[in-house]
Amino acid sequence: MSRTKNEREDGIFYKDQTESSLIDDGNCGGGGSGGGVVLKKGPWTTAEDAILIEYVKKHGEGNWNAVQKHSGLFRCGKSCRLRWANHLRPNLKKGAFTQEEEQLIIELHAKMGNKWARMAAHLHGRTDNEIKNYWNTRIKRRQRSGLPLYPPEVCLQALQESHSTGAFNGGDKGPHDILQNNSYDIPEDDISDKAARSFGLPFPLEPDPATKNSFQFGVFPGSHALSNGNFSASEPAFEAVKLELPSLQYPETELGNWGTFSSPPPLLESVDAFIQSPPPTSGAESDNLSPRNSGLLNDLLHQSKTLSRAKTHASDKSSNSTTPGDIVESFTFNICQTEWENCGEPLSPMGISATTLLSECISASGSSLDGQPPAETFTESHVKSEPADHILTPEIKNKSPIRLDSCCHDTLLASSWLEQGCGYDKDQTVMTNSIATLLGDDLSSEDKNMAAGTSISSQAWGLDSCAWNSMPAVCQMSELP
DNA sequence: AACGATCTCAACCGCTGAAGT
DNA sequence: TACTTCAGCGGTTGAGATCGT
16 A cells, blocks of 8 residues: 655655655654664565565564564564565465354454454454454444444353353453453543543543542443444544544434434444443453443443532532533433334333333432442432442342443344344343343452353343442442552 | 545554563 | 563554445
8 A cells, every 4th residue: 555645744755655665763653673774665565575475484483673684675573574464474364254254253353352363363364454454344334234233142142151151250261361351441531531522521521630530430441342343442542532433433323312412412433332332351350350341331420420519519500401410311311212212112021111121220320430429419310329339239249240341232232133133032032131231240359259150041130130220330449450 | 437435455553561681 | 670672463544446426
């Protein structure tokens, strides 16, 4: 790919494409070692490929920065490594993905999120770049057609696997360490910012730097879910200002009534993030149990709480004005409601309409999870204020510690599958599991001795446990390292 | 045929963590 | 311990291809 730009922002000039080159800045965009040597950029020529192949034959892979020194190839090490890995190394499979591969990618992504390299390890002959490109293309396609990213069975399978392997036990690093990987590495400030902006909420909500850290209205897990697997965890998310939708937004998705907003509807990115699930992670890998695993909903709840608190102290308490908390709640509800309504109001396992169920759940949510005192009131909201310690009902604590953020959003998403002709029985199971997932998350360490493999679908659960009271347990700030 | 929109994919960039000094 | 170097990862970019009007 050649660039047409002759000058980059950094002032480095390109020549024309195929012969483009630049003075190596010693970093090769991050890690080269040109030392002032003019290193070529842009598409590789067959001659260069040949040189690189020859070099690797002689010296083997690795030590890529030495390639330029020893082979006369004017490419930085990174570029050489990439070229080799993606195009030159033997046993590379070229061409379109087979159906089996596609299925595997979907399943792997449901488990791992945007861990392309890990996924590539499961797809022999395929590169992370290929998989990444495929996925980005796929999500674009699916969003265009309004389809969920993951088939419900994939959600279910990921969920079940994560259980059967004891991934929730907090114990072994089994094969499902992959389930836990992913994702909790988005700078929460960034995400919060992004979330706030995305939802059209005022930001910053707490401009006071001194209180900045206390304002953790949560974060979406830096999961693939956030952006249909496209969110850049490493992205300086203050680029959030840039508010450009990743390719996975759902512009066509009817998101229900956004009329509660006086501002334009929240960016679909946010909606997407809300609808989709974080990766089915579990507590087995502590390093993956970041406090940021609070989920978007917590994000919103916390923000609502903060706003509510601010409102409480505000002189203007006009009951007619819509509070941010209301906005959050109503919009949250709308999303869920829409999603469920799209399913044709399937009944919950309890015979309660999904919409009703979610209404209940949402109206019961809002607990603090960061150890801060709960908001005294939620004004017009019906959110309960409970100390985080009491968020979990004993029932939930002792039963299925399913990660709320592991699948529920996916399953919500998957619910839209229902209207696409999936068999009801099957999808009812999915729905059941989805709701069960909504209920049972618990990352608290005291639950790590819970027996693995508890079947969520076999659990009895009541509406009272439906309340998203349990949700804050997803990210109890006491678990912060 | 012309044009714009969209898709595909190779390559680049920035960041992170491990290893070495 | 602090610093540097390096390999690798994931996100983004943009040229060319393809499709639709």
